[in-house]
Amino acid sequence: MYKLATEKLPELLQCWSQGATVYVPQKVGEVTLFRPFKGQGDLALGEGNTLEPPKDLFFPRTEKLYDYWASGKEARLEPVELHPDRAVLVGVRSCDARSFLLLDQVFLTRGYVDEFYKKRRENTAVVALACTQAAPTCFCTSFGIDPGRAEGVDVQMWPVPGGYLLEALTPRGEEMLKQASGLLAPAEGEKIPAPAQPSLQVELEGLVEKLQKMFDHPYWGELSRKCLGCAICTYLCPTCHCFDIDCETIETSGYRFRCWDTCLFAHYTLMAGGRNPRPTRKERLRNRLLHKLQYFVERYGQFACVGCGRCLELCPVNVDITKVIRDVKEVSL
Amino acid sequence: MSLQDKMRERARELLESGAVNMVIGWEKGTFWYLSPPAFITTPEEADRLVWDEFCLNNLSKYLLDYRNTDDKIALFVKGCDSRNVVRLLQDNQFPRERLYLLGIKCPGLKDSRAASLLGEEKRAELPLAPKCVGCTHPEPVIYDELLEAGVSGDLGSPEKRFEDVEKIEAMSYDERYAFWVNAYARCIRCYACRNVCPACDCRECIFDRTQTGWCGKQMGLTQNMFFAITRALHVAGRCTECGECERVCPQRLPIMTLNRKIIKELNALFGPYEAGVSLEAKPPVVEYRPDDPDFEERR
Numbered sequence: 232m233y234k235l236a237t238e239k240l241p242e243l244l245q246c247w248s249q250g251a252t253v254y255v256p257q258k259v260g261e262v263t264l265f266r267p268f269k270g271q272g273d274l275a276l277g278e279g280n281t282l283e284p285p286k287d288l289f290f291p292r293t294e295k296l297y298d299y300w301a302s303g304k305e306a307r308l309e310p311v312e313l314h315p316d317r318a319v320l321v322g323v324r325s326c327d328a329r330s331f332l333l334l335d336q337v338f339l340t341r342g343y344v345d346e347f348y349k350k351r352r353e354n355t356a357v358v359a360l361a362c363t364q365a366a367p368t369c370f371c372t373s374f375g376i377d378p379g380r381a382e383g384v385d386v387q388m389w390p391v392p393g394g395y396l397l398e399a400l401t402p403r404g405e406e407m408l409k410q411a412s413g414l415l416a417p418a419e420g421e422k423i424p425a426p427a428q429p430s431l432q433v434e435l436e437g438l439v440e441k442l443q444k445m446f447d448h449p450y451w452g453e454l455s456r457k458c459l460g461c462a463i464c465t466y467l468c469p470t471c472h473c474f475d476i477d478c479e480t481i482e483t484s485g486y487r488f489r490c491w492d493t494c495l496f497a498h499y500t501l502m503a504g505g506r507n508p509r510p511t512r513k514e515r516l517r518n519r520l521l522h523k524l525q526y527f528v529e530r531y532g533q534f535a536c537v538g539c540g541r542c543l544e545l546c547p548v549n550v551d552i553t554k555v556i557r558d559v560k561e562v563s564l
Numbered sequence: 565m566s567l568q569d570k571m572r573e574r575a576r577e578l579l580e581s582g583a584v585n586m587v588i589g590w591e592k593g594t595f596w597y598l599s600p601p602a603f604i605t606t607p608e609e610a611d612r613l614v615w616d617e618f619c620l621n622n623l624s625k626y627l628l629d630y631r632n633t634d635d636k637i638a639l640f641v642k643g644c645d646s647r648n649v650v651r652l653l654q655d656n657q658f659p660r661e662r663l664y665l666l667g668i669k670c671p672g673l674k675d676s677r678a679a680s681l682l683g684e685e686k687r688a689e690l691p692l693a694p695k696c697v698g699c700t701h702p703e704p705v706i707y708d709e710l711l712e713a714g715v716s717g718d719l720g721s722p723e724k725r726f727e728d729v730e731k732i733e734a735m736s737y738d739e740r741y742a743f744w745v746n747a748y749a750r751c752i753r754c755y756a757c758r759n760v761c762p763a764c765d766c767r768e769c770i771f772d773r774t775q776t777g778w779c780g781k782q783m784g785l786t787q788n789m790f791f792a793i794t795r796a797l798h799v800a801g802r803c804t805e806c807g808e809c810e811r812v813c814p815q816r817l818p819i820m821t822l823n824r825k826i827i828k829e830l831n832a833l834f835g836p837y838e839a840g841v842s843l844e845a846k847p848p849v850v851e852y853r854p855d856d857p858d859f860e861e862r863r
């Protein structure tokens with residue numbers, strides 16, 4: 232365990248920037264986002280989540296898959312080089328760290344390995360930052376997440392008076408602390424601060440079993456009346472991972488790409504013939520919630536919600552997943 | 565009787581008498597600073613309705629969800645919301661006879677984002693919601709009955725609405741370009757601004773026609789800017805300045821500044837006009853008049 236003085240934080244980020252891009256929460260306009268550290272900028276490592284989750288580091292909003300060229304009877308495909316750059320992601324909260332493990336399930340297991348995701352994941356070191364204060368919208372502990380200690384990360388940081396405590400959790404993390412040894416002091420007698428205690432809680436016992444019987448329940452119709460069908464909840468969700476594949480062609484050449492998509496949009500399920508199996512917001516909102524709380528559990532044994540509270544904080548009409556969980560337990564079948 | 569009690573009473577009566585089969589109002593949300601939309605279909609549920617300083621959602625948008633049904637709907641409208649009802653009626657988006665309007669004299673609402681940061685103990689000191697600053701019509705312009713609300717607060721001078729526009733007009737072309745690029749590089753195209761907007765009443769939006777090639781689905785500055793400009797121009801002359809687009813934007817982009825620039829230009833080109841204030845006055849861009857102020861100039 233080591234200690235870093237607050238004023239040495241920029242130097243630490245500079246140090247880790249050698250041969251890698253460091254992404255760290257920064258104030259951008261009125262919001263906080265993970266942005267590349269360039270020696271300046273308004274670092275925002277205080278309490279609270281970034282507006283956008285850091286998932287786009289592994290699963291970019293748009294990613295080119297290959298280039299193509301076609302003319303007459305000739306055609307050519309050119310694969311793109313897999314993302315080779317190293318990155319260090321600093322200041323990841325326990326909820327977002329859990330989301331990486333859930334995304335790993337989707338992109339790396341069950342017989343298909345997504346090389347684009349895998350390469351970025353391997354090339355990125357993750358430095359977590361413990362939460363000591365919960366926002367009213369936080370409910371990570373309900374999913375067995377410890378806000379004071381993240382899973383699957385290389386280095387864990389804790390905020391303490393005058394600086395941060397750092398502990399390496401993987402060989403890569405040890406290497407990173409060694410690299411920065413000139414800035415760190417042994418943390419003698421320092422106490423790890425108590426983790427945040429979110430007051431918002433949800434009870435998950437029996438939820439999946441209940442949802443399995445609720446696909447046709449009128450509850451979804453009632454709930455979806457106020458839904459606007461926008462993509463705030465999905466695009467700002469750390470675990471939502473749906474994408475579309477499309478191409479951009481100019482005359483004889485172009486490229487194929489994938490980009491984020493959302494089940495809240497009508498064209499997500501629109502078929503070529505014009506039929507849409509999820510014709511209204513009822514089916515679409517239901518799908519999003521069942522994917523988080525039922526389908527993902529059935530496939531991977533875990534909930535696809537990490538309790539980060541972003542959807543709860545930002546939904547323009549207060550579609551509240553914690554209330555949905557409570558409602559579901561109460562509605563009669 | 566408080567306004568909230570009156571709202572509940574009237575909702576109950578309208579449902580009991582069968583005058584309407586749905587009342588759209590607001591109810592208490594997860595936190596003290598949230599009052600999201602509520603859809604009341606039975607008299608017993610009428611007590612869910614609330615009126616407080618966070619009833620920010622413009623409920624007129626929801627009429628579009630029921631335009632092809634037989635539902636008779638009672639809708640609570642503040643001044644800004646009522647102007648959108650006028651616009652929807654003018655566009656033949658909803659028949660007046662299926663609509664019962666309960667008007668509320670709006671005292672000006674509070675900023676729920678600021679509330680979430682300041683905490684409930686500061687409830688009395690909350691700033692006005694940004695969308696209410698400089699409001700020109702706190703009183704509904706159309707209604708079937710008018711329910712009073714609290715004392716009207718100081719909403720600021722209407723000229724305040726154009727302060728941000730003037731700041732940008734004072735910039736050089738390059739500065740302006742940098743300002744908008746900087747903002748819209750962050751747009752995530754969640755389309756919340758479009759989906760919440762009652763002026764966006766197209767049956768199918770150009771941005772949902774993804775196979776046409778007009779705007780690709782990739783997330784990029786080009787697509788974001790195309791969306792921003794197209795959306796703003798599509799609501800030209802129809803924006804009532806209800807401010808919902810900017811309120812819901814998760815990236816807090818200055819969407820109203822774009823809308824107000826267009827309003828300012830329309831006023832200069834076609835004479836003073838406020839969308840949705842009168843059922844008779846035609847929006848400037850849907851009408852041709854030889855006496856338009858810029859007619860001679862263009863000839």
